[in-house]
Amino acid sequence: MTGAAHPDFRALARIGAAVRERLSADPSVRRFPEERIELYAVESFLGADECDRLIGMIDAVACPSSLIDDKDWPDYRTSCSSDIDVWDDTVRGIDARLAALTGLPATSGESAQGQRYQCGQYFQEHCDWFDTSAGYWPREKRSGGQRSWTAMIYLNSVDEGGTTDFTRIRLSVPPLAGCLLLWNNAQADGTPNPWSMHAARPVVRGVKYVVTKWFRARAWR
Numbered sequence: 001m002t003g004a005a006h007p008d009f010r011a012l013a014r015i016g017a018a019v020r021e022r023l024s025a026d027p028s029v030r031r032f033p034e035e036r037i038e039l040y041a042v043e044s045f046l047g048a049d050e051c052d053r054l055i056g057m058i059d060a061v062a063c064p065s066s067l068i069d070d071k072d073w074p075d076y077r078t079s080c081s082s083d084i085d086v087w088d089d090t091v092r093g094i095d096a097r098l099a100a101l102t103g104l105p106a107t108s109g110e111s112a113q114g115q116r117y118q119c120g121q122y123f124q125e126h127c128d129w130f131d132t133s134a135g136y137w138p139r140e141k142r143s144g145g146q147r148s149w150t151a152m153i154y155l156n157s158v159d160e161g162g163t164t165d166f167t168r169i170r171l172s173v174p175p176l177a178g179c180l181l182l183w184n185n186a187q188a189d190g191t192p193n194p195w196s197m198h199a200a201r202p203v204v205r206g207v208k209y210v211v212t213k214w215f216r217a218r219a220w221r
Contacts, residue, residue, distance in 0.1 A: 008146040008218070011190070012146060013189055013190035015186075015215075016038070016184050022103045023102070023182070034171060039166070039181070039184075040181070040183070042179070044178050045180035047178065050090050050094075050178075054090060054114065054155050054211055055209045057084045057088065057114065059082075062114070062116050065077045065115065065123070077122075077123045078122055079116060079200065080118075081113055083113060084112060084211070094211070095213070098213060107219040108217075110215070113212050116207065117162055119205065119206070120203065122201055125198070126197065126198070126199065127185070127197050127198075128196065128198075129192040129193075129196075130146055130147060142221075144217065145217040147214045148185060149182060149183065149215045150182070151182050151214075151215070154175040155209035156208065158174070158175045158208045160203075160205040161204030163175070164200060165199050168197050175210075
């Protein structure tokens with residue numbers, strides 16, 4: 001896909017540059033030493049009490065995860081997902097802190113989603129950007145357009161397995177309670193970054209909990 005063919009590429013290039021500059025000036029943020037993807041970590045982004053509260057919220061409403069195109073691909077994504085309460089004080093606090101960290105407007109953020117991976121569950125290799133040739137794209141275009149950045153917070157450490165693997169660059173990140181992973185889904189020119197393809201590897205022992213928030217090129221609605 002060329003930049004000119006992508007409806008949000010100019011906005012994504014501007015957003016990427018602004019967030020990159022902001023994160024590079026923050027001493028609490030560590031960038032992974034990989035040039036092909038902008039991938040950052042912030043340890044202890046959430047405290048233990050916040051993580052425990054979010055885990056309880058996820059367990060209360062968890063249901064089988066689905067795919068954006070609503071297709072039934074057996075054994076592709078076996079986790080459970082949760083649309084957690086956007087008005088909860090803990091959730092609102094996370095939204096505010098992510099906006100302050102990245103400089104991204106809160107209005108561009110989708111509602112935070114919780115995910116639970118029990119023993120043996122996983123999510124195969126996938127991307128977070130939208131396929132603009134897919135049938136779902138007109139709906140997503142009206143809802144804020146292409147995804148820019150992904151923020152994913154580990155809520156617990158896992159006894160074994162459950163890594164987030166960036167499959168095209170062979171980089172594996174183990175779960176660490178309270179740690180934020182943040183990555184740009186676009187390249188510097190605003191086109192989708194194929195190196196951001198990733199997978200949630202199977203949990204071998206224990207249960208894995210994460211909260212994910214995606215940001216759009218425009219206001220999400």
